[in-house]
Amino acid sequence: MGVASRFILRRRGGKSWHWTDIVTWVWLVGGLIIMFGPAVWLAFSSFKTPAALAEFPPSILPYVTSQATVQGYDKPLQLFDAKMPDGSTKVLAEVRRIGLVAQMVDPKAPGEIVRVNINDRTPVRSVSFATENYTTPFTQFDFLQYLWNSVFVTVTATLITLIVNSMAAFALSKYEFRGRSLAMLVILATLMVPLSVIMVPLYSIISSLGLFNNLWGVILPTVATPTGVFILRQYMLTIPDELIDAARMDKASEWQIYWRIVLPLTAPALAVLAIFSVVWRWNDFLWPLIVLSRRELYTLQVGLSIYSGELNVQWHFILAMTVVTMIPVVLVFIFLQRFITTGIAGTGLK
Amino acid sequence: MTAPTPSPTLTERLGSLLMAPVHLLMRAIDIPLRAVQKAAGIGGMATVFLAPNMLIFGIFVLLPLVINFVYSMTGGTAFFLTERQFVGADQYARLFQCANYLDPMSCQEDAFWTAVGNTFWFVVLQVSLMILTALITALILNRDLAARSFWRAVFFFPVLLSPVVVGLIWKWILQRQGLLNFGLYQFGVEPYTWLTDRNWTFVATIGVSLWAHMGFYALILLAGLQAIPKDLYEAAEMDGTKPARVFWRITLPLLMPNLLVVVVLALIRAVQIFDEVYVLTGGGPGTSTLYLTQYIYETGFASALRNPGLAAAASILMGLVLVVLTLIQLGIGQRGEKKGKR
Numbered sequence: 001m002g003v004a005s006r007f008i009l010r011r012r013g014g015k016s017w018h019w020t021d022i023v024t025w026v027w028l029v030g031g032l033i034i035m036f037g038p039a040v041w042l043a044f045s046s047f048k049t050p051a052a053l054a055e056f057p058p059s060i061l062p063y064v065t066s067q068a069t070v071q072g073y074d075k076p077l078q079l080f081d082a083k084m085p086d087g088s089t090k091v092l093a094e095v096r097r098i099g100l101v102a103q104m105v106d107p108k109a110p111g112e113i114v115r116v117n118i119n120d121r122t123p124v125r126s127v128s129f130a131t132e133n134y135t136t137p138f139t140q141f142d143f144l145q146y147l148w149n150s151v152f153v154t155v156t157a158t159l160i161t162l163i164v165n166s167m168a169a170f171a172l173s174k175y176e177f178r179g180r181s182l183a184m185l186v187i188l189a190t191l192m193v194p195l196s197v198i199m200v201p202l203y204s205i206i207s208s209l210g211l212f213n214n215l216w217g218v219i220l221p222t223v224a225t226p227t228g229v230f231i232l233r234q235y236m237l238t239i240p241d242e243l244i245d246a247a248r249m250d251k252a253s254e255w256q257i258y259w260r261i262v263l264p265l266t267a268p269a270l271a272v273l274a275i276f277s278v279v280w281r282w283n284d285f286l287w288p289l290i291v292l293s294r295r296e297l298y299t300l301q302v303g304l305s306i307y308s309g310e311l312n313v314q315w316h317f318i319l320a321m322t323v324v325t326m327i328p329v330v331l332v333f334i335f336l337q338r339f340i341t342t343g344i345a346g347t348g349l350k
Numbered sequence: 351m352t353a354p355t356p357s358p359t360l361t362e363r364l365g366s367l368l369m370a371p372v373h374l375l376m377r378a379i380d381i382p383l384r385a386v387q388k389a390a391g392i393g394g395m396a397t398v399f400l401a402p403n404m405l406i407f408g409i410f411v412l413l414p415l416v417i418n419f420v421y422s423m424t425g426g427t428a429f430f431l432t433e434r435q436f437v438g439a440d441q442y443a444r445l446f447q448c449a450n451y452l453d454p455m456s457c458q459e460d461a462f463w464t465a466v467g468n469t470f471w472f473v474v475l476q477v478s479l480m481i482l483t484a485l486i487t488a489l490i491l492n493r494d495l496a497a498r499s500f501w502r503a504v505f506f507f508p509v510l511l512s513p514v515v516v517g518l519i520w521k522w523i524l525q526r527q528g529l530l531n532f533g534l535y536q537f538g539v540e541p542y543t544w545l546t547d548r549n550w551t552f553v554a555t556i557g558v559s560l561w562a563h564m565g566f567y568a569l570i571l572l573a574g575l576q577a578i579p580k581d582l583y584e585a586a587e588m589d590g591t592k593p594a595r596v597f598w599r600i601t602l603p604l605l606m607p608n609l610l611v612v613v614v615l616a617l618i619r620a621v622q623i624f625d626e627v628y629v630l631t632g633g634g635p636g637t638s639t640l641y642l643t644q645y646i647y648e649t650g651f652a653s654a655l656r657n658p659g660l661a662a663a664a665s666i667l668m669g670l671v672l673v674v675l676t677l678i679q680l681g682i683g684q685r686g687e688k689k690g691k692r
Binding site: 020023024027028031032034035036037038039041042045053054055056057058163164165167168170171172175176177180183186187190193194196197198199200201202203204205207208220221223224226229248253254255256258259279282283285286290301304305308309315318319322325326329332333337338340341344 | 376379380383384387392393395396397398399400402403404406407409410411412413414415417418421429430431486487490493495499501502503504505506507508510511512513514515517518519520521522523526527528529531532535541561565566569570593618622624625628629632642643646647650651658661662665666668669672
């Protein structure tokens with residue numbers, strides 16, 4: 001204890017404690033609990049049976065009450081720790097309950113019925129993970145389809161975003177042409193056009209193109225991101241023009257220059273954009289909600305919100321599917337967090 | 351003598367195998383594009399490269415922006431423009447038709463004004479709390495901490511979660527048998543159904559959006575703090591300046607450009623709040639957490655009496671607010687750049 005507290009309370013340079021140090025620790029530890037706690041709680045809850053979810057006060061770990069099949073009884077009986085009149089405790093199976101008295105039997109000697117006051121018995125519980133919360137939505141509901149739709153939208157939209165945005169960024173950074181500053185201005189000006197401002201006319205455009213109830217109707221409006229063009233262009237401006245001139249001397253076509261020289265050199269910026277695009281598209285909600293109205297086309301986000309809004313919410317399934325929806329983003333967070341934080345700090349995009 | 355080239359590793363071979371069809375595709379694209387290049391010249395290729403992006407951008411961003419105005423001046427429930435009749439400024443007039451201008455409930459579109467009022471209070475409270483908590487977090491993360499990148503990640507974690515997931519996490523916690531009631535139960539407070547209480551749901555939407563986005567703004571502020579030259583602080587320390595004075599005289603003035611950007615960004619985002627609230631409360635109970643984007647969505651698509659023209663008019667009014675905020679932000683950015691040049 002002494003060593004541990006000395007380690008935790010140690011200060012750099014051996015200075016004494018100041019009130020700001022206390023505030024810092026309270027804020028950090030409180031932050032740790034408030035930021036991670038809810039997600040961890042959700043993950044734990046997702047392994048509970050519906051009966052355990054309805055319990056109050058809730059337990060942290062998923063428990064189930066133990067049951068046993070006893071000779072002479074068709075159904076499995078629930079096991080209890082019962083306090084016997086002589087003060088000892090014994091594991092008994094409950095046959096039936098009449099008022100305040102439970103009729104119980106010893107599973108090992110099922111012949112004799114023991115009467116126990118219900119206040120003298122507590123259920124035997126063991127930790128058990130209800131993995132069927134995860135398997136049932138995939139096998140019996142459409143969640144496998146939703147997962148596939150989400151993956152398809154995310155991957156396709158990200159690939160198109162990378163190609164189309166990098167081509168535009170190449171044109172805007174390496175060519176002198178009339179209307180270049182106009183194009184830049186238009187892109188910058190619409191950097192902030194949010195979906196909520198254009199959703200009504202955008203919907204009419206999507207349906208006149210026949211893309212209503214079509215995953216492409218979700219993908220296409222998102223791919224020409226001004227932010228993407230902007231970061232890629234800023235990065236391409238740092239590539240020396242001499243490289244391109246040398247390639248032109250060697251009779252390389254402009255497409256080859258873009259594909260063989262500029263794109264490989266832009267890899268770091270492309271990686272940042274790819275990570276952001278994956279997170280954006282995976283998390284998109286309002287637009288897929290508008291475009292997709294057939295169940296088999298829902299993305300995970302839409303499917304989850306529709307299921308959770310239904311009258312008899314099956315929380316055990318919803319919780320498990322929420323965890324599944326969280327997994328890709330948590331993986332991105334664990335492995336690529338550094339790229340994202342530097343990306344945001346540098347450009348202020350999200 | 352040349353050094354022997356190292357034989358490619360398995361991953362390198364696998365990579366080149368996977369990339370082979372891509373390279374083939376790019377070569378195939380090159381053939382027609384060479385012909386285009388011959389016809390249009392090197393300069394003309396810029397248009398070719400720009401075309402796909404501009405085409406998609408034009409169809410799905412610029413065109414909707416323009417026809418939104420047309421939409422807002424037409425009536426009916428049809429979505430195709432040709433099937434809608436022109437009504438002039440009727441939709442705007444409908445939004446602004448009130449018996450008594452001091453009482454939003456007396457307006458014809460009382461839902462719109464309820465949404466405006468809710469959004470206003472939401473923005474005021476959420477943004478001020480957001481700036482305060484993000485600033486405190488950034489200041490703390492900027493201290494000489496052990497494992498700073500870990501702590502930064504802790505506060506940043508919820509930013510990446512999808513709004514639907516955020517909504518569901520908190521819906522689960524605020525349930526009657528949820529974690530919050532469990533925590534309060536330890537102190538003898540009886541379980542309460544938070545999400546059926548008009549006042550508490552409003553508080554919950556603010557709290558949840560704070561939880562989900564605070565890390566983002568803290569990160570921008572932290573970058574600003576780290577850009578402040580260290581020698582200023584060293585000089586202040588040598589002069590024996592009090593920490594509070596250092597904060598008000600050095601930290602805050604030098605952080606101001608970042609702080610203003612964060613305020614405007616937070617305002618722009620808060621005005622458009624929708625996703626997590628929609629999942630958490632669905633705008634309810636009643637209309638206590640009905641915000642503007644949800645009003646537009648429901649008026650345009652979801653309700654039985656849908657009125658796309660009215661939704662378009664409301665979205666243009668919202669757009670005007672956002673334009674003003676964006677112009678402020680651009681103004682701040684330009685001033686910051688000028689300062690940087692000097």
